[in-house]
Amino acid sequence: MDILKKLENKERLNFDDAVKLYDLDLFELGMIANQIREEKHGKKTYFNINRHINPTNICKDVCQFCAYSASRKNPNQYTMTHEQILEAVGNSSKNGIKEVHIVSAHNPHTGLQWYLDVFKIIKEKFPSIHIKALTAAEIHFLATEYNLTYEDIISKMLEHGVDSMPGGGAEIFDEKVRKRICGGKVSSEQWLNIHKLWHNHGKHSNATMLFGHIETREHRIDHMLRLRNLQDETGGFNAFIPLVFQTKNNYLKVKEPLTGQEILKTYAIARILLDNISNIKAYWATSTVKLALIAQEFGANDLDGTIEKESIQSAAGAQSAHGVQVQQFVDLIKNSGFTPVERDSVYNELKVW
Numbered sequence: 512m513d514i515l516k517k518l519e520n521k522e523r524l525n526f527d528d529a530v531k532l533y534d535l536d537l538f539e540l541g542m543i544a545n546q547i548r549e550e551k552h553g554k555k556t557y558f559n560i561n562r563h564i565n566p567t568n569i570c571k572d573v574c575q576f577c578a579y580s581a582s583r584k585n586p587n588q589y590t591m592t593h594e595q596i597l598e599a600v601g602n603s604s605k606n607g608i609k610e611v612h613i614v615s616a617h618n619p620h621t622g623l624q625w626y627l628d629v630f631k632i633i634k635e636k637f638p639s640i641h642i643k644a645l646t647a648a649e650i651h652f653l654a655t656e657y658n659l660t661y662e663d664i665i666s667k668m669l670e671h672g673v674d675s676m677p678g679g680g681a682e683i684f685d686e687k688v689r690k691r692i693c694g695g696k697v698s699s700e701q702w703l704n705i706h707k708l709w710h711n712h713g714k715h716s717n718a719t720m721l722f723g724h725i726e727t728r729e730h731r732i733d734h735m736l737r738l739r740n741l742q743d744e745t746g747g748f749n750a751f752i753p754l755v756f757q758t759k760n761n762y763l764k765v766k767e768p769l770t771g772q773e774i775l776k777t778y779a780i781a782r783i784l785l786d787n788i789s790n791i792k793a794y795w796a797t798s799t800v801k802l803a804l805i806a807q808e809f810g811a812n813d814l815d816g817t818i819e820k821e822s823i824q825s826a827a828g829a830q831s832a833h834g835v836q837v838q839q840f841v842d843l844i845k846n847s848g849f850t851p852v853e854r855d856s857v858y859n860e861l862k863v864w
C-alpha cells in the first residue's frame with residue numbers, strides 16, 4: 512500500500528492518504544502510531560496536577576452539542592463570585608495543583624472586567640500557578656461584545672496574568688457541520704487566526720477536536736490538516752486533544768456513541784498526521800479512563816490531569832464531575848506499562864513518578 516511506503520519513508524500524508532488510514536486494521540494502525548509515539552516520547556506518559564474551573568454557565572450562544580449552557584435546557588444558572596473562585600483555587604492549591612484551567616460560557620451580563628479580574632486575583636494570590644484560560648470562542652465573544660479587536664483582548668489577557676490558552680471551541684472546522692452544531696460562534700478561520708495571534712506573542716496553546724457527533728471521518732482529517740498547516744507556520748500548539756462527544760442532555764440527538772475502535776483509530780491517525788505537534792492528549796474525561804489508558808498504545812502520550820471538578824462535559828455525561836487522585840492516576844499509568852511523568856502546562860518535566 513502506497514501510504515505504508517510513504518510512512519516508512521517518513522513522508523507527509525495528504526488528505527486522501529489520511530482518510531484511507533481509517534481502513535487499516537486497528538492493530539496495524541496502532542503499531543504505526545505507537546512507533547511514532549515511542550520515537551518521540553518512549554514510554555513516558557505526561558500528566559499534570561490541575562484544577563478546572565468553569566466560572567459561569569450563562570451563555571449568549573446556543574451550541575447544539577452543549578449540555579452546560581444555561582440559556583436553554585439547563586435552568587440552573589450560575590456565576591461564581593471572584594471570592595468563590597479564589598476559594599476554589601486556594602483549596603486546590605493545598606492539593607499541589609500547578610495549573611488552573613478556566614473556561615466559561617459567553618455571559619453578556621458580567622462585563623469584560625469580571626472575566627479579566629478572575630485571572631488578576633488568582634495571579635496576585637497564587638503567582639506560581641499557571642493560568643490556562645479563555646478559549647478562542649471566548650476571546651471572539653469578548654471582542655465582539657465589547658467592540659474590541661482580538662489583539663486588544665489578547666493584550667489584556669497577558670496583562671492580567673493568563674499564561675496559555677486552552678484548545679476549546681475548535682469543535683469541527685468544516686463550515687457546514689460547524690453551522691449546524693454551533694453556528695453563530697467563532698468561525699473556523701477566526702479560531703485559527705486567534706491562536707495564530709496568540710502564538711505570535713511567543714505563547715502556547717492547545718487544539719481540540721470534538722468528534723463522534725454528526726461529522727464524518729473526512730471532516731476529522733480536514734480538521735487535523737488545518738491544524739497541521741497552522742502549526743507549520745507558528746509552532747505554538749503544545750497538544751492536540753480529540754474530545755469524544757458526550758451524548759446526554761443536548762440537542763444533537765446522537766443515538767450511537769462512537770465505538771472504542773473508532774476512537775482509538777482517531778487517536779492513532781492524529782499521532783501519524785500531526786508530525787509537528789508533540790503531544791497527543793487522550794483526555795480521560797471524555798474517552799473514559801479505561802480507554803485513555805489503552806490509547807497510550809495508540810499514539811497518545813498525555814492523559815491531561817487530575818482535574819478535581821469539571822462542569823462542561825460532565826453535564827453531557829462525562830466522568831469528570833470529580834477528578835482523580837494523583838496517586839491513583841500514577842498507579843493506573845504504571846500498571847498499564849507506562850512511566851508517569853508529571854509535567855507543567857508547557858510540557859517541562861517536573862517529576863518522574
Ligand code: V47
Pocket residue numbers: 576577578614676677678679680681682717718719720721752754755756757758759761794797815823824827
Ligand atoms: O470546546 C462541549 C467540549 C470543550 C461537549 O486545552 C463537549 O488542555 C464532549 O476544550 N461532549 C471545552 N465535549 C473543553 C476543552 C478542553 C478540555 C480539556 C483540556 C483542554 C486543554 C481543553 O468541551 C468545548 C467543546 O468542544 N464539549 N460539550 C460534549 N457534549
